[in-house]
Amino acid sequence: MNWSELSELLPVGVVLAAALVVVFLDLVIAHKDRYALPMVALAGCVLGLGSLIQNYLSLTTYYKQSPPWFSGAAETAAGAFNPLILGGHFSIDLFGFAIAGVALLAGALSVLSSAHEEDDSALSSGEYYGLILLAVAGMMLLGFAHDFLTLLVSLEIMSISTYILAGSRRDLKSGEAALKYLVLGAFSTAFLMMGIAFIYGATGKLSLSEVLIPSEQLVSSAFLIRGGLALLLVGVLFKVGAAPFHFWIPDVYEGAPTGVTGLMATGVKAAAFAVLGRLAFETFGPRYAHDWAWLFAAAAVLTMAVGNFLALRQENVKRMLAYSGIAHTGYLLLGFLVSPNADGIMLADQLQNAVFYLLAYALMTLGAFGVVGLVREDGRRLERLEDFAGLSKEHPGLALCMAMFMFSLAGLPPFAGFFAKFLVFKSAVDAGYVLPAVLGVLTSVASMAYYLRVVRAMYVDPVRATKPGEAPAGARCRYSWTTNLLIYGAGLATILLGLFPSGPTFLLR
Amino acid sequence: MVRAMHSMLATLLFWIVVLMTVTAATFVVVARNILHAAFALAVAFLGVAGIYIFLHADFLAAVQLIVYVGGIIVLVMFAIMFSAHTQEGTVEPRRTWLALGGGALVAGVVLAATIMLINRLQVPLAEANAHADAAYRTTASAAPGEIALGHVLLGEYLLPFEVASILILAALVGAVAIVRKETR
Amino acid sequence: MPVLGVDTELMQYSTVFLLLGSAVALTFALLTLSRLLRPYHPTPEKEMTYECGEDPVGSGWLRFNIRFYVVALVFVLFDVELALVFPIATIFKSLTAGGGTAALVAFAELFFFIGVLFLGLVYIWKKGDLGWVRSFRVPTEQGIRSWEQPKQVGLAPSSAKRIS
Numbered sequence: 001m002n003w004s005e006l007s008e009l010l011p012v013g014v015v016l017a018a019a020l021v022v023v024f025l026d027l028v029i030a031h032k033d034r035y036a037l038p039m040v041a042l043a044g045c046v047l048g049l050g051s052l053i054q055n056y057l058s059l060t061t062y063y064k065q066s067p068p069w070f071s072g073a074a075e076t077a078a079g080a081f082n083p084l085i086l087g088g089h090f091s092i093d094l095f096g097f098a099i100a101g102v103a104l105l106a107g108a109l110s111v112l113s114s115a116h117e118e119d120d121s122a123l124s125s126g127e128y129y130g131l132i133l134l135a136v137a138g139m140m141l142l143g144f145a146h147d148f149l150t151l152l153v154s155l156e157i158m159s160i161s162t163y164i165l166a167g168s169r170r171d172l173k174s175g176e177a178a179l180k181y182l183v184l185g186a187f188s189t190a191f192l193m194m195g196i197a198f199i200y201g202a203t204g205k206l207s208l209s210e211v212l213i214p215s216e217q218l219v220s221s222a223f224l225i226r227g228g229l230a231l232l233l234v235g236v237l238f239k240v241g242a243a244p245f246h247f248w249i250p251d252v253y254e255g256a257p258t259g260v261t262g263l264m265a266t267g268v269k270a271a272a273f274a275v276l277g278r279l280a281f282e283t284f285g286p287r288y289a290h291d292w293a294w295l296f297a298a299a300a301v302l303t304m305a306v307g308n309f310l311a312l313r314q315e316n317v318k319r320m321l322a323y324s325g326i327a328h329t330g331y332l333l334l335g336f337l338v339s340p341n342a343d344g345i346m347l348a349d350q351l352q353n354a355v356f357y358l359l360a361y362a363l364m365t366l367g368a369f370g371v372v373g374l375v376r377e378d379g380r381r382l383e384r385l386e387d388f389a390g391l392s393k394e395h396p397g398l399a400l401c402m403a404m405f406m407f408s409l410a411g412l413p414p415f416a417g418f419f420a421k422f423l424v425f426k427s428a429v430d431a432g433y434v435l436p437a438v439l440g441v442l443t444s445v446a447s448m449a450y451y452l453r454v455v456r457a458m459y460v461d462p463v464r465a466t467k468p469g470e471a472p473a474g475a476r477c478r479y480s481w482t483t484n485l486l487i488y489g490a491g492l493a494t495i496l497l498g499l500f501p502s503g504p505t506f507l508l509r
Numbered sequence: 510m511v512r513a514m515h516s517m518l519a520t521l522l523f524w525i526v527v528l529m530t531v532t533a534a535t536f537v538v539v540a541r542n543i544l545h546a547a548f549a550l551a552v553a554f555l556g557v558a559g560i561y562i563f564l565h566a567d568f569l570a571a572v573q574l575i576v577y578v579g580g581i582i583v584l585v586m587f588a589i590m591f592s593a594h595t596q597e598g599t600v601e602p603r604r605t606w607l608a609l610g611g612g613a614l615v616a617g618v619v620l621a622a623t624i625m626l627i628n629r630l631q632v633p634l635a636e637a638n639a640h641a642d643a644a645y646r647t648t649a650s651a652a653p654g655e656i657a658l659g660h661v662l663l664g665e666y667l668l669p670f671e672v673a674s675i676l677i678l679a680a681l682v683g684a685v686a687i688v689r690k691e692t693r
Numbered sequence: 694m695p696v697l698g699v700d701t702e703l704m705q706y707s708t709v710f711l712l713l714g715s716a717v718a719l720t721f722a723l724l725t726l727s728r729l730l731r732p733y734h735p736t737p738e739k740e741m742t743y744e745c746g747e748d749p750v751g752s753g754w755l756r757f758n759i760r761f762y763v764v765a766l767v768f769v770l771f772d773v774e775l776a777l778v779f780p781i782a783t784i785f786k787s788l789t790a791g792g793g794t795a796a797l798v799a800f801a802e803l804f805f806f807i808g809v810l811f812l813g814l815v816y817i818w819k820k821g822d823l824g825w826v827r828s829f830r831v832p833t834e835q836g837i838r839s840w841e842q843p844k845q846v847g848l849a850p851s852s853a854k855r856i857s
Contacts, residue, residue, distance in 0.1 A: 016675065020812065023682060027819050089668050127686040134679045141672065149669045157676045164683030178687070223629060519703055522710055562706055572776045580769035587762050659784035662777075663799050671802070673777060674809040677770055681813035684766045685822045 005085040008059075008092045011052040011100060012140045015107075018044020019133035026126020034124050038115035038482070041129035045108035045136065049101065056097055069094045069348035071146065072209055072282045084146060088207050091146035095281075098355040099143030099274040102362050106267030107136035109366040109486050113373050114259030116480030122168050123257055131168075132263060135161035139271035146282075147206040148196045151275060155192070155239070158271055159185050162264055166256040177255025184238070184248045192235030198228025209282045233295065236279065239272035242333060243303040246326045250310075253322035258373035258381075261318065265325045265369065266362035273332060273358060280336040281347050289340040296333055297436045303330030304443040311450045317372055318383045320450055321365065324409060327447060328361055334440055335424035339431035346430065353423035360408070360416035360497055367490030368405040371398055374477045374487075388454060390463030395477050398484075399458045401491035408494045410451040411444050416497035423501075523563050530556025543589055551582045568658055763822055767814075774810055778803065 022040050029036060060066050063081045071083045071091040083093040090096075110132060117123035138158030145151040163185060167178025196206075202224040205211045212225070238245040253261045284292045307327030314320035335354035338347065375382045375391070392399035408415035421444060428437040497503065533552035540546035554577045561570035662670045742749045781803060788796040817823060 023816060024812075027816070086668055087665060089666075122686075125686070127682055131679065131683055131686075134675070134682075137675070138679075149666055150672070153669050153672045153676055157672070157679055160676065160683060161679050164687050167687055515704075563703070565703075568780060571779060575776045575779070576769070576772050580772040583765050584762075584769060587765050591762065656780070656784050656787075659780035659782075662780060663784070663802060667802060670777065671806055671809075674774075674806045677774055678809050678813045681767065681770050681810070682816060684770065685763060685817045685820070688763050688766060689822065 002086070008055060008085055009090065009141075009144070011048045011055060011104075012137050012144075014051050015044055015048040015104070015133050015137045015140065018047065019130045019137065022133060023126045023130035026130075035115070035118060037124065037126055037129050038111050041111045041133055042108055042115075044133055045104050045111065048136075048140075049104045049108070052097065052100055052104065055092075059092070067093050067097070069351045070278070070281050072285060072344070072347075089147050089150045090141075090144040092144060095274070095277060095351055095355065096144040098358070099270055100140040102270040102355075102358050103136050103139035103143065103267045105359075106139075106263055106270065106362050106366060107132055109362075109370070109490065110259045110263040110267070112482045112486040113262055113366070113370040114257070115482040116374075116478060117257070117259070120169065122170050123259075128165070128168050131161045131165050132260075135165065135263065136267065139267050139274075142271040143274045145274075146208050146278070148200070148208065148211075149206055151208070151278075152189075152193065152196065155271075155275070156189065158268060159189065159239075162260070162268055165260040165263070166252060168260065169257040173255040174257065175255075177252045180248055181252045181256075188235045188238035188245070190235075191231050191238070195228045195230070195232030195235060198224055198231065202228065208278050212283055212285075212288065229292070232279070233292075236272065236276050237299055240269060240276055240332075241272075241326055241329050242299045243306040243326065243330070246303065246306060246329075249326055250319050250322045253325065254316060254319045254383075258318070258369050261322075262366045262369035262373075265321070265365050266358075269325070269329065270358045270362065273336075273354070276333075277336060277351060277354065280338055281351060284338065286338055286340050286342045286347075289338040289342070293337045293339075293431070293433070296337055297433050300330045300333035300337070301436050301439050303327070303333060304440055305330075308443045308447045308450075311447065314450070315385050316383050317385055317388065317454060318369075320385075320454075321368055321372070324447070324450070325365065327443065328365075328409075331421060331424055331440055331444070332357055332361075334428040334433070334436055337428050337431045337433045337436070342431065350427045350431070353427045356501070357420040357424050360420040360494070363490045363493045363497065364405045364408045364415075364417055367401060367487050367494065368409070370483050370487045370490070371402045371405070374398065374480065374483055376478055385453060385457050386461075388457040389461040391458040391477075393463065398477060398487060401487045402458060403455045404491050404494055406451040406454050408498070410448045412448075414495070414498045416494045416501070419498060419501040519563075526556055526559035526563070530560065544586070547582065547585050547589055550585065551578055554578045554582065767817065767823070771810070774807070778806070 018041065022037055022044070025040060026034075026037060056067070059081075065081060067081055067083055070093050083091045083096075085092055111129060114123060114128070114132075122128065135158050138154050138156075138161060141154035142151065142158060145154050163178055163182040166181050167174050199211050200206060203211050234245065241249045253265065256264065280292070280296065304327055307323050307325070307330055311320050311323035311327060314323060332354060335350060335357060338350075342350075372383060373381075375387060388402075391402070404415060408417035411417045411421040413419075421440075425437045425440055428434075428440070530553055533549045533556060536549040537546045537553060540549060554573060558570045558573040558578065561567075561573055781799065785796065785799060788799050
């Protein structure tokens, strides 16, 4: 093992160091200076992002080409870019960079949207921000992980941190969310581990790209491998929140503090999709596409249907966004359908489209959760649809951003969500899965109904009078410059990504 | 003569351990007093450790003793002590024929599925074992379990091993944070 | 591995099984022996739980304080750490034989592993979670900046310094 390659993991180290600094700063800092804790956490995320970009640039200048999208697409010639480092435990490729970037973005925005909770001693503590950073570090490791053991350890760092974060607000709902998430999450990890154990037992290998390399061994123990992969898929589909393993999502997303919900809906989902992507593109690949892609397609169609149709009936905006998150998992799954005769270039294109979706989805979802976290009255958090009535008159800026996020989530042009959906549908059609893509478009049209309900509540519905005869309540939103920064930043990015969808890819060249 | 006695003794011991495990596990299910059930669970865990030894999984047996018998049982006991039901100390389960029949049916189905799976897996598992043995010999020169594991943890899988410390750190900070009862 | 039909690896455990068996047998033998030898004349007073001569009040089943749980939880986590370190301990001696550099490297690697956990221990200790009476920073009526005076018992070295 070449230890100098550890420098490729410096961004993760930066985030881990920031986590330790935040946790220990909480011990020595005076109570009135606690606003510094989220700032340190934010600095950790920004430094991590800077270090990630620095790594990317130095790799590109060294090899005079950008890293491959995944290790299977790498050239095998001598002197070419070999993304596998540290004995093959990590793959420093564009997919990993993208997932780590989305994780850092989600972490930073989630810190920004939690920074105004200084009156809640649990949500302003060092542990809270420390655990957010630890979860982000786990996600980044998961983005680069290239063998089952590293993958499992990183997944658990992320999961354990988010279990605790879900329960960090001290009320019954938050506790319920944490308990449900813990029990079901541990259950799904058990499936994942059992699958890994089966595969290791059959092949004696742990590397993601090697376990299915055909040999006479594989033929005789195909039953064992199939069983293992099925268990593995159940675990991964649970983690991404695909139907029929989606039941935990609404309760957990609703009960968790809003900042944490944003992190779970974007960062955790991106990291779980990193596992799914590596399995689909590196482990199964075109060779096994016939066996597994139809399963992904079936899960995608079911997930889109369940998410969209259950979202129609929700009165709580947070819960509605949770079901919308399930629906988006379905769209994302479409991006991971592999054609049996795909080549490396086509797979890389597909991966790029899926990553664009993850980025766009992270921006608009975190922005929407940011607005939901601000709406409150007398310190009480308001999450119901009727509480958003008349928001456009009291807070025109926030309402405009929220409307943009809703349009973007619904997939209307010219917002980022439109191109994201267009790209994954194109991926699915290119891979030969036309019917799932058509169903995706149809459910996407249906989804407009519930997204536009929020817009109607904000712009059309009359302001709710608190008591008959009394003037309607005044400013209902809490003011917080950090959350405003997040909302307006995400809103701007949603438009810019929609107008210049090739922007991020341009950066790669 | 000596050989036969050895293997007979080993077989006898094996069945004693199995009997102990199954009896304790059954007692966990039928015990009226939840604390007695927890004690029986400890015995069942010990029995499982014994079975691991018979399977030549020494390291797993050690982990079973250290973590399950030593740690998890302590947590289970505490959880029982905190819960409100300790006042009575016993629980009266409702036992109906429907519940018994349903339980028996589920157990039967699981048993049948397991037997079928084992039958189906015998050939691949034997081959996998042979393969793993071969791989094992080349990497760790046929050392016993925990020694090979030690070499692998310090060599090939050092990084996941070190990352595991961060996992335990996250669990430590998180567990303490969530248990802490903040009085307002 | 079976040699001549005798499972040598299992043979190593024969002492363990022998010890376990004799421990169980001895316990039962002694209890049975004392039962046979002792006189048996029960009275209600004798059956009572002995509490230093006082009459016992209420049930022995009472709820434990939650603070025990924190200690148990921390214990389990260090238990897991022990389970991970244990296989390295078994090979450490063989590493020292080969000149010592390998052992030094292994030592450094273990040092990092335990060091990270030590940071966690320092944190919970400083935070006062191991203290018998928790020294929470509790907002009182005077405002959020004044703390409740903690009663200092047992471990919690830092809490006294923090109140000022």
